[in-house]
Amino acid sequence: MRKADALVVGAGPDPESVLVVRGLTKSFGALRVLDGVDLDVGQGKTLCLLGPSGSGKSTLLRCLNHLERPDSGEVLLRGERIGSRLDARGQPRPLRERELARQRVRFGMVFQHFNLWPHLTALGNVMEAPVHVQGRDRHEARAEAVALLSQMGLADKRDEYPSRLSGGQRQRVAIARALATRPDVLLFDEPTSSLDPELVGEVLGVMRGLADAGRTMVVVTHEMGFAREAADEVVFMDAGRVVERAAPDDFFTRPTEARTRQFLQRLG
Amino acid sequence: MIDNFLIVLGEWPTIAWGFATTVWVSALSIALSLILSIALFVAIASGNRWLTIPLRAFVDLMRAIPFLMLVFLAYYCLPLAGVRLSSWTCGLVSLVAYNTAYFTEILRGAWAHMSAEQADAGRAFGYAGLRLYSRIILPQTLIASGPMLGNQAITLIKNSAFLMVITVHELTFAVNQIQSIYFTPLEALLVGVTLYWVLCLVVEAAVRRLDRIAAVRGSA
Numbered sequence A: 001m002r003k004a005d006a007l008v009v010g011a012g013p014d015p016e017s018v019l020v021v022r023g024l025t026k027s028f029g030a031l032r033v034l035d036g037v038d039l040d041v042g043q044g045k046t047l048c049l050l051g052p053s054g055s056g057k058s059t060l061l062r063c064l065n066h067l068e069r070p071d072s073g074e075v076l077l078r079g080e081r082i083g084s085r086l087d088a089r090g091q092p093r094p095l096r097e098r099e100l101a102r103q104r105v106r107f108g109m110v111f112q113h114f115n116l117w118p119h120l121t122a123l124g125n126v127m128e129a130p131v132h133v134q135g136r137d138r139h140e141a142r143a144e145a146v147a148l149l150s151q152m153g154l155a156d157k158r159d160e161y162p163s164r165l166s167g168g169q170r171q172r173v174a175i176a177r178a179l180a181t182r183p184d185v186l187l188f189d190e191p192t193s194s195l196d197p198e199l200v201g202e203v204l205g206v207m208r209g210l211a212d213a214g215r216t217m218v219v220v221t222h223e224m225g226f227a228r229e230a231a232d233e234v235v236f237m238d239a240g241r242v243v244e245r246a247a248p249d250d251f252f253t254r255p256t257e258a259r260t261r262q263f264l265q266r267l268g
Numbered sequence B: 001m002i003d004n005f006l007i008v009l010g011e012w013p014t015i016a017w018g019f020a021t022t023v024w025v026s027a028l029s030i031a032l033s034l035i036l037s038i039a040l041f042v043a044i045a046s047g048n049r050w051l052t053i054p055l056r057a058f059v060d061l062m063r064a065i066p067f068l069m070l071v072f073l074a075y076y077c078l079p080l081a082g083v084r085l086s087s088w089t090c091g092l093v094s095l096v097a098y099n100t101a102y103f104t105e106i107l108r109g110a111w112a113h114m115s116a117e118q119a120d121a122g123r124a125f126g127y128a129g130l131r132l133y134s135r136i137i138l139p140q141t142l143i144a145s146g147p148m149l150g151n152q153a154i155t156l157i158k159n160s161a162f163l164m165v166i167t168v169h170e171l172t173f174a175v176n177q178i179q180s181i182y183f184t185p186l187e188a189l190l191v192g193v194t195l196y197w198v199l200c201l202v203v204e205a206a207v208r209r210l211d212r213i214a215a216v217r218g219s220a
Helices: A059-064 A097-104 A124-133 A138-153 A168-181 A199-212 A224-230 A248-251 A258-267 B002-010 B012-045 B047-066 B066-077 B086-112 B118-124 B129-166 B173-183 B185-217
Strands: A016-029 A031-042 A046-050 A072-077 A084-086 A093-094 A106-110 A185-189 A219-220 A233-238 A241-246
Touching: A016 A046, A016 A059, A031 A059, A031 A072, A031 A241, A046 A059, A046 A224, A059 A185, A059 B086, A072 A124, A097 B118, A106 A168, A106 B118, A124 A168, A124 A258, A124 B066, A124 B086, A124 B129, A138 B185, A168 A199, A185 B002, A199 A219, A199 A224, A219 A224, A219 A233, A219 B047, A224 A248, A233 A248, A233 A258, A241 A248, A241 A258, B002 B185, B012 B047, B012 B173, B047 B086, B066 B086, B066 B129, B086 B129, B129 B173, B129 B185, B173 B185
Parallel strands: A046 A219, A046 A233, A106 A185, A185 A219
Antiparallel strands: A016 A031, A016 A072, A084 A093, A233 A241
């Protein structure tokens, strides 16, 4: 609870934080999707973003690695400004796509619809960015990719193309792909929302393992059980704003905001 | 009839030359228009308006005129603009221009059919610019559109017959010449048709292979 207090709006960035977000806004046309969001994610912490559909959680996630460019506000990853550079007068200047691409590799992203590259095998998907973006040695990258796939329980599937894998297997390949670039933070965008119910468990199990192993993670999810058990902090969003942030126990048992109680009640 | 066939087959050097010309001009056109259509696809997909508008206009124009008209235009009107090409080159240019438009449209359609999230995944893992195309977008687009490109290649082979009107000595030209010399239209044309058929069967087999690859690797 004390930790959550330290994260109230306007607090200075915690030097322990891997990821710091300040005053992020984003509009699509007249619709304000993000309305001044602040976040701090500490080293090795798992933050779960909850909220009703359309509350802006996925947009927030996509603004972190600047897949969407936010309209204003800043994202700092280990102190480095993402997506812009300050000019001589201290004004942010947007980076070009090529420079931005270099920064994006430091986030490992897992998508709702997996988005594996269909023309590459499971192993090819995991090795692709380390070899062709980061320029790592092919043999070393391959060995690491093989190890990651084994860790995901997919040692025997490494030469399969994504079309031959189940949803749960695809998402585990996608998680291995996100780990392979050795990112500072992992971003999960509703990673189980397009899975058949019986496949959700295997993916959440892998994510649990990553959280326990001390990976820094931001997870947009509707899986309340996962948020409750794996999160260090829960952030509840509505209408583009952070409504409440708390440790999971407090969030689920003693929510302070009326909007949060309403949301939790509706889940039953 | 057997005699007539023997007469036609006795002209095998003419037929072989015509067949070789058809194969050569078709293969070269397919290769060149594949390269050009990839360039056009990337230029159009990049969304730069100064590139997109004229290129789309070119693609739409090519797809809206009969191939024979294009051949006549290239043969009779290019010299008026000071461009003098041999009939063979003129035929090649027409085939490439026409087919590039269709190939481009096939690639564009295949990519539009895929999810924009595929590009997102590439960008999220550090791809940008041409490398996003060469490593992520183009491979899957080409694999997914392989069967359609193959079918279009068959159309191109058949369109190459029109080049006889500008005196390219290809297969149709050859069999037409033979039948007019010996008055053996049925036998001469049957030989020509058979050779086109065999050629297209070969391409057809390749298309079936591409079909199988696309089924596994064209989309997740």
